[in-house]
Amino acid sequence: MADLLQTPLYDFHVEKGAKLVPFAGYEMPVQYPLGVMNEHKHCRAKAGLFDVSHMGQVLLTPKSGNIEDACLALETLVPMDICALKPGRQRYAFFTNDNGGILDDLMVANRGDHLFLVVNAACKDADIAHMKNKISDTCEITVVDDRALVALQGPDAETVLSALIPAVADYKFMDVAIVDYDGMELWISRSGYTGEDGYEISVPADNASVFVSKLSENELVEPIGLGARDSLRLEGGLCLYGNDIDETTTPVEAALTWAIQKARRTGGDREGGFPGAEEVLAQFENGAPRKRAGLLPEGRAPMRAGTKLFSSENSSDEIGEITSGGFGPSVNGPVSMGYLSTEYSAEGTKVFAELRGKRLPAIVTKMPFVAANFKR
Amino acid sequence: MKYTEEHEWLKPEGDVVIVGITQHAADALGELVFVELPEVGTEVEKGEEIVVIESVKAASDITAPLDGEITEVNQDIVDTPTLVNEDPTAAAWFFKMKLKDASEMDGLMDEDAYKALID
Numbered sequence: 001m002a003d004l005l006q007t008p009l010y011d012f013h014v015e016k017g018a019k020l021v022p023f024a025g026y027e028m029p030v031q032y033p034l035g036v037m038n039e040h041k042h043c044r045a046k047a048g049l050f051d052v053s054h055m056g057q058v059l060l061t062p063k064s065g066n067i068e069d070a071c072l073a074l075e076t077l078v079p080m081d082i083c084a085l086k087p088g089r090q091r092y093a094f095f096t097n098d099n100g101g102i103l104d105d106l107m108v109a110n111r112g113d114h115l116f117l118v119v120n121a122a123c124k125d126a127d128i129a130h131m132k133n134k135i136s137d138t139c140e141i142t143v144v145d146d147r148a149l150v151a152l153q154g155p156d157a158e159t160v161l162s163a164l165i166p167a168v169a170d171y172k173f174m175d176v177a178i179v180d181y182d183g184m185e186l187w188i189s190r191s192g193y194t195g196e197d198g199y200e201i202s203v204p205a206d207n208a209s210v211f212v213s214k215l216s217e218n219e220l221v222e223p224i225g226l227g228a229r230d231s232l233r234l235e236g237g238l239c240l241y242g243n244d245i246d247e248t249t250t251p252v253e254a255a256l257t258w259a260i261q262k263a264r265r266t267g268g269d270r271e272g273g274f275p276g277a278e279e280v281l282a283q284f285e286n287g288a289p290r291k292r293a294g295l296l297p298e299g300r301a302p303m304r305a306g307t308k309l310f311s312s313e314n315s316s317d318e319i320g321e322i323t324s325g326g327f328g329p330s331v332n333g334p335v336s337m338g339y340l341s342t343e344y345s346a347e348g349t350k351v352f353a354e355l356r357g358k359r360l361p362a363i364v365t366k367m368p369f370v371a372a373n374f375k376r
Numbered sequence: 377m378k379y380t381e382e383h384e385w386l387k388p389e390g391d392v393v394i395v396g397i398t399q400h401a402a403d404a405l406g407e408l409v410f411v412e413l414p415e416v417g418t419e420v421e422k423g424e425e426i427v428v429i430e431s432v433k434a435a436s437d438i439t440a441p442l443d444g445e446i447t448e449v450n451q452d453i454v455d456t457p458t459l460v461n462e463d464p465t466a467a468a469w470f471f472k473m474k475l476k477d478a479s480e481m482d483g484l485m486d487e488d489a490y491k492a493l494i495d
Contacts, residue, residue: 036432037407037458227406227432300410302430327409327432334410356428 007053008148008205012212016223024121026054029225036227040329043194043232044370047154048224049215052193056124057144057202060115060131064138070115073135074108079251079274081261085110090174090189092259094251095130100276100283101247102254103130105239109176109189116176116187118149118200120241147187148208153198153232155373156220161188161199164214168199173374184211193229195236195372234335235328237294237367243305244292244323244337250276252283253339255292290320291345294367295336295353299360302326302334303353310352311344313359319344319351328369335369336362378481379490380441385465386484392447392472393481397438400494402464406431408457413449413471420444420473427470429460441484443476 004027013020018029029051031039042048062070071082080093090109094102104123109116119127131141152161162169165181171190179186187202203211215221224232230240239245245254263269266281274280297303302325309320325336336353344351347366352359378386383401387394402408410430420426420440427438449471453459460468475481485493 031406035407037409231432301412301428302410302435304435327430329432 005054007051008208009051009053009150009212012209012216013051013223016216018223018225021226023226024054026121028054029223031225031227032223034222036225036231037329039222039224039228040231042222043154043224043228044196044330045154046220046222047152047156047160047198047218048194048228048232049212049221050151050153050224050229051148051212052151052200053148053208054121055149056117056119056121056127057147057149058117058119058124058128058131059140059142059144060117060135061140061142062114062138063140065113067110067113067115070139071110073138074115075264075270076273077131077134077275078108079260079264079277079280080108081263081270082108082110082115083270084261084263087112088176090176090191094245094256094259095127096251096274096276096280097247098275099247100250100279102241102245102249102251103127103247105241105245107189107191111176111178122242144202146205147202148205148212149200149202150208150212150215151192151194151198151200152215152221153192153194153196153224155197157196157198158375160215160218160220161201163218171199171375173197173376181211183207186211190375193236193238194232195238195368195370196232197373197375230324231326231329234324234326234337235330235368235370236372237337237369239292240324249292249339250280250283250288252280252288253290253292257284287342289342290339291342292323292337293340293345294365294369295322295325295338295351295362296365296369297334297336297353297360297362300334301355301360303336303355303360303362307336307338307353307355309338309340309344309362310354310359313352315352322353330370337367340364377487378484379487379493380484381493382439382441383494384438384441386441386481388481389472391478392474394469394472395441396469397460397464398490398494399464402461405429405436405461406433408453408460411453411457411460411470413454414446416446416449418446420446429457438470440473442473442480444473445476446471446473448472
């Protein structure tokens with residue numbers, strides 16, 4: 001693994017006995033000795049600690065000094081209402097391409113005089129190049145490469161973090177703040193990728209192992225690897241970029257229309273004006289040919305990514321494909337999501353997945369599979 | 377006990393052999409969440425994929441270690457797949473089979489040879 005990068009928490013992972021695997025160019029923990037299943041359950045029951053330092057952290061600073069200029073610039077790349085984002089608030093966003101496909105999904109926070117973005121590890125170089133290419137006239141684009149990023153997730157996340165930093169107990173879902181803790185400047189948001197309440201915390205790389213040791217000293221906390229991160233987000237109905245959304249899927253197909261605020265839709269104050277707007281807004285009006293939906297296999301066999309879907313036990317017409325699937329430890333059974341021809345995407349529809357030459361039934365199901373536990 | 381390169385163990389019991397997977401294989405797979413076993417009475421050929429197992433990570437196949445006929449399968453591991461992680465070399469056996477040619481057992485690895493393989 002000579003060419004792989006390490007996060008500032010590499011030594012912590014080794015010390016905790018992690019099994020490390022290559023992921024998006026980094027050597028990352030896929031699991032710890034507790035194992036994927038128990039890590040997953042621990043996170044839903046108490047608190048799980050994740051190293052997500054491989055993700056990209058980027059600052060967009062308006063050259064004019066006026067935050068609205070940065071918001072308007074970013075709005076040329078994403079179909080979100082960034083101007084309405086208040087200082088101290090964060091929102092989910094995605095970059096679109098000229099066909100209305102999704103280049104990456106990200107988090108955008110308004111931090112008063114600039115925007116703070118967190119993008120996917122595998123896409124970060126492309127995202128940064130994209131922004132430099134399109135909006136560097138108006139924004140200073142600063143890649144933050146001297147900070148680690150960790151997530152603390154689960155019903156006890158508040159108890160654990162507020163023991164160190166009492167103010168975090170008052171944060172609501174998607175609040176962000178910059179906090180000084182023991183001489184470290186922490187960038188904290190109340191958000192995550194598990195369907196649980198929790199926080200994402202950017203910490204200077206030099207302080208990362210000290211800070212993470214503080215968190216993991218608490219007996220409510222277990223470190224959680226990428227294996228359980230995937231099953232947690234799948235049960236939470238959350239998309240994995242590259243699996244469930246990519247350059248060929250539009251926001252309407254991906255059932256992410258909730259993330260496109262009124263101001264950017266047809267008739268809104270700043271209608272369109274993002275790449276692929278014509279295609280995306282047309283799909284708002286006319287619908288899309290396919291739709292992302294949850295699927296609950298009727299049996300015990302997991303239906304994984306790439307599994308083809310059919311309308312009946314013997315029909316030769318493919319109606320879709322699973323994009324993420326596996327065993328859901330909290331559901332205690334298999335769960336999947338995928339794309340279906342829109343006519344088969346209604347809740348309760350029975351479809352058939354082809355597994356090892358056999359057609360097995362699955363029911364189109366509302367997501368999340370496990371109720372979200374956010375502090376609104 | 378004899379072993380295959382596919383990380384199966386075979387233990388003679390009367391005129392059949394009991395087949396399961398090794399502790400090494402169970403550890404490598406991670407927690408099992410699904411097991412599908414062949415039907416009793418199935419004639420199988422060496423190398424044929426006859427068992428499907430899925431762990432939290434991925435799906436894998438288990439092949440027939442030798443030619444023969446399946447005489448019994450272990451429903452306990454279908455009902456509780458994680459039994460394979462807990463006790464792979466005893467309670468969590470997979471199936472029993474009557475070998476077509478019992479002498480083929482001699483061609484499999486003994487414990488020392490298997491240990492050398494996984495080290």
